[in-house]
Amino acid sequence: MELLDMESHLTDWPGKSARETYPEHPAVYHMLDVASVAERFLISSPFTEEIKAAFVLLIALHDLGKIGDGFRNMIRVGSAQTLRHWELTNAWLLPNDPLRARLRANGAAWTDLVAAIAGHHGRPPKPSGKPVKREMEYFQRFCRAEGPQAARDVPAIIDALFSLWPHALLAGVTEQEAKRLSWWLSGLTVAADWVGSNPVWFPARKPDLGLPEYLAEARARAIVAVQEAGLQAARLGEEPLFDFPLRPMQIAARDIDLPAGPMLAFVEDETGAGKTEAALILAQRMLIAGKGKGLYFALPTMATADAMFMRAAKVIGRLFEAPSLTLAHGRATLSQPFRDLVGRSAISDDVICAPWLADSRRRALLADVGVGTIDQALLSVMPTRFSTLRMWGLASKILIVDEAHEISGDHYMAELLAALLRVHAALGGSAILLTATLPLQDRAMLTHAFAQGAGRDWPVDADQSYPALSIPGGEARRDFDQKPGLKGPVRVVRLQAMEAALDLLTTQAARGAACVWVRNAVDEAIAAVEALRARGVPASLLHARFALCDRKRIEQAEIDRFGRMGEGRAGRVLVATQVVESSLDLDFDVMISDLAPIAALIQRAGRLWRHMAERPRALRAVPEPVLHVLSPDPAVVVDERWLVDVLGQSAWVYPVAEQWRTADVLFCTGMITSPAGLRDLIEAVRSEAKPVPAPLEAAEMERIGQGYAEANRATHNLIDFAAGYRRGGAGADDTTFPTRLGRPTRTLVLARRRAGMLVPWAEGHGADAVEGWMLSEVQADARRLERLELPDQRTPEIAAVTKDWPEWRRNGMTVCPVADDGSITEGLHYQAATGLLL
Incomplete structure (x- = not known):
């Protein structure tokens, strides 16, 4: 359509309020801005050219609701809208049978796809609840209220836009496929709209170009915008990621056969065995095989995410050419390495993070490589605002979940993780789960969830081999050396009382040992450090109840003292809570731990005699690694307060029945042998084959009931993916649906x-x-x-x-x-x- 024909359509309908030189940016120009960005995102997508064109056309129509008296009057005179513009987009398009017919769209599929592009402000336009015929009349009534000029101009604008993508077709997209794609298309629309709405990249201009000419200009701007936003997919590198000799698990990751289509892999090995490097080697092969375009590392805590970010920054420059890297959690801006990365030139050959990406936790999942907490990924399957943006960003990523046992061990988070894997697989994504202590039952549950999403029927893998690299429905590598590492087995000794723990630490510190006491509760940690200091023992304290500035200062001091190359550890004691389990790379000669679930104790023991190359046995102040566990005797349970007299408030941090099972199994075994003995310990505790003593039965029943309640709450806090975005999505605030439970x-x-x-x-x-x-x-x-x-x-x-x-x-x-x-x-x-x- 010529400029003369379109002049009123450009000048009479503003898309953005006054900016820069010109008073308004025409709505149709803005629609083309967003469509041009969407085209860039769709270049390498697997759809046919006809379907790509149809998606771009629909995305161009995302702001059709701005064609009407309501939005124009809001922009120009400040009056309120009866229907918000994105809801009006749904009203203009849903009953538009001529457009649907031209696109050859299935009627039910049309409904879901229209809702996907209309709901680009973070929530879907909800059904009216009326029968289909009445619903169309309901929408048409709102359209008539937008005035006769809008009624004339909307069909003309649709015709003009269709002429720009004349080969657009939706033929063959079924209702079921449209429901699945509606989540993905919604996220794509949001991302394109956010980039296309940036006035730096798409400045307001006077309506002096016809639509074909303006589209050509918008396409040129979109190339720059996508690159400067950090969203230009990085090219893959194919050189080896690591220069050092590979360990057995890493060799397995290099050599294992990859199946066709979306795949799930479990990397199960002891702490410190190089699982992260194995995952990166496997991920590189998966990327080359076309199973993703980027990575997202999902960690259990912000501290572990910060540590992983620094590790990832050192290697992804080999994985990609000039990739974008982001840190995604609530306190990412406090990470100095992340701040140093933000703002590097987007045309640099090095790792970069564009300011636009760094500006939002939601956007962070769009980078080539994201590192963050598992929470940021879980929010993609919860009925929160802009969940589809997260979902779309993750869909092209290989999802790497580290410390998967920590998540699956929580009934609530386990259900959320299963839903995430199900949705990720349904959208064509692949995943790698890393764990040291994942029970077989949890592995089976997560496998089943991914298989459901991928439309597969994989048999249950009950093989108990450990370590193991297994790909459900594919190959598994289990022929690993079972010999203990340089430190050998860790002997387990029970301590009956706090005084015994204090005596041991006092004696060993005097002999020059580097000691740690891991307590389950902050108050008990404070009491312990005060008792040690009263004895004249040099003791420091680390827990989660410090102000962030003090915690960072203390953490760095302890790393400098007890880290791989630490100095001044001799004769020192660190009293800490669970913060030392996985986030800090520390090494101790002597360890005491409060009784905790078996997975936590295995993780804690991983900090005992950790760096044997730097500090071999001959340099240690004690002859062997021993895990001393402060615990009452599991054979003597008089009442339900079995733990309290020994552990105080620490007794209530974990379910008492689970702690009793851990004590019963661990003290009978008397040894933690890595890697060969870990699976047996984990399964013996998790199997619940042996009943708890009678005084703990009520606590056991309460634990079971609470587990069911938490899992049930999780299912109610998830999107209904099968229903499609229109009916299954929502727009709640992120804080409305928690990603983890626990005491407030x-x-x-x-x-x-x-x-x-x-x-x-x-x-x-x-x-x-x-x-x-x-x-x-x-x-x-x-x-x-x-x-x-x-x-x-x-x-x-x-x-x-x-x-x-x-x-x-x-x-x-x-x-x-x-x-x-x-x-x-x-x-x-x-x-x-x-x-x-x-």
Whole structure:
């Protein structure tokens, strides 16, 4: 259509409010901006050219709802809309039988695909609930309310856009296929709209070009925009990733046969065996085989994600040419390595992270390689706003889930992970799961979920070999050397009381041993370090109830002391909570641990005699590695308080029946032999073949009931993928649907008084005041805090600090001024050396 014919369609319908030189950016121009970005994203997709064109055309029509009096009056005079523009897009398109016929679209499929592109603001347009005929009349009534000019112009604009992609066809897309694709198409539309709405890349301009001419200009801009956004798919590198001699699991990853189509792999090996490197070797082969275009590393915690980010940054430059790399979790901006990466030139030959990608946790999953918490991936299968953007970003990735046992061991998160694998497989994705202690039952459950999504029927793999690299429905490698490593088996010794633990640490520290005591609860850790210091033992403390600035400082100090190349460890004791299980690479001569589930104890024991190459047996202060476990006798259970007298509050951190089974199996075995004996230990505890003592039966029944309740809650917190985006999606806030359960916490923001005003506790840390306040955060049990009278947030000094904070931050954080003596309020204190004391 010539410019003369389109002039009113361009000038009368604004797409964006006033920006830059021109008063408005025409809606039709904006629609072409977004379509041109979508074209870039679809270049390497597996669809036919006709279906690609149809998707681009639909995405171009995503803002058709801006053609109407409602949106125009909102832009020009500030009046309210009756129907939001994206809902009006659905109303214009859904009953449009001529357009559907031209595209040769199945009627039911049309409904789902239209909802996918219309719902580009994070939630789907919901069905009216009326019969189909009445629903069409319902939508048409809203369209008529948009005025006669819109009624004339909408068909003309559709015709004009169709002429740009005349070969667009949806023939052959079934209703079932459309429901599956609707999630993917929604995410694609959101990503294209976010890039196409950026005024730096697509500035407002006067309506002086016809649509073919403007589309040519938009396509040229889209090439630059996609590249500068960090979304230009990086080219694969094919050189070997590592220069060192490969370990057995890594050799297996290099040589194992890859099946056709989406695949799932389990890498099961002991801590420190090189599973991450094996996964990267396998992932490189999968990428070359076309099973993905990028990677997402999903870790259990922010600390493990930070550590993985630094490892990934060193190797992915060999995996890709100039790839984009992001860190995805709530405190990513506090990572100095990540900040150093952001802003590197997008045309550099090195690893980069474009500022646009770094600006949002949701966008982070669009990078060539993302590293983050499992939570960011789980949100893609929960009915949250923009979940489809995450889903679309992950669909092209090989999903690598590290420490999978930590997730599957939680009933709630296990259901979410199973749903994630099911959806990921349904969209053509592949996954690798890394674990040291995954029970066979959990492996079977996760395999079944992935197989469902991939439309496969794989037999249950009950083989108990360990270590193992297995691909369900494909090959497995299990012929690994079962000999223990250089440190040999770890002997297990039970300690009956806290005094015995203190005596042992006092003696061994005096002999120059590097010691650690892993406690299950913060209060018990604080009590232990105070008791050691009272004996004159040099002891430090690490737990999760420190302000972020203090925790980072302490973690680095302990790495410098007890890390691979640490100095000054002799005669020192670290008292820590679970934070040392997996996130910190530390090495100790002597270890005491509170009784915990078998998987946790195996992880903890992995920090005992860890770096044998740097500190061989002859340099150790003790003759053999021994895991001392503070625990009552499992053969003597008088009442339900079996654990309390020995562990205090630590007794309630884990289910008591699970801890009893661990104690019963572990003390009878008397040894942790890696790798050969790990599977037997895990399965003996998890099998629940032996009944618990009678005094613990009630606790056991409560544990089982709670597990069912958590799994049931998870199923209610998931999208209905089979129903399609229109009926199965939603637009809730991310915080509405938790990715993990547990006792509720409350975030305190610590402050100091300086010259009559409040400053962050982390004064002098961070790049600016915003970061300083983030580094001053500390979390604590919300129920315990409820008993205290916390500072009134309406006081002038606190209000002055929070006045410019976003509402979610003001509502979710409690600013707590700390006096010089550490007091905050009665019953609540903070010290940099001990953390938050309740």
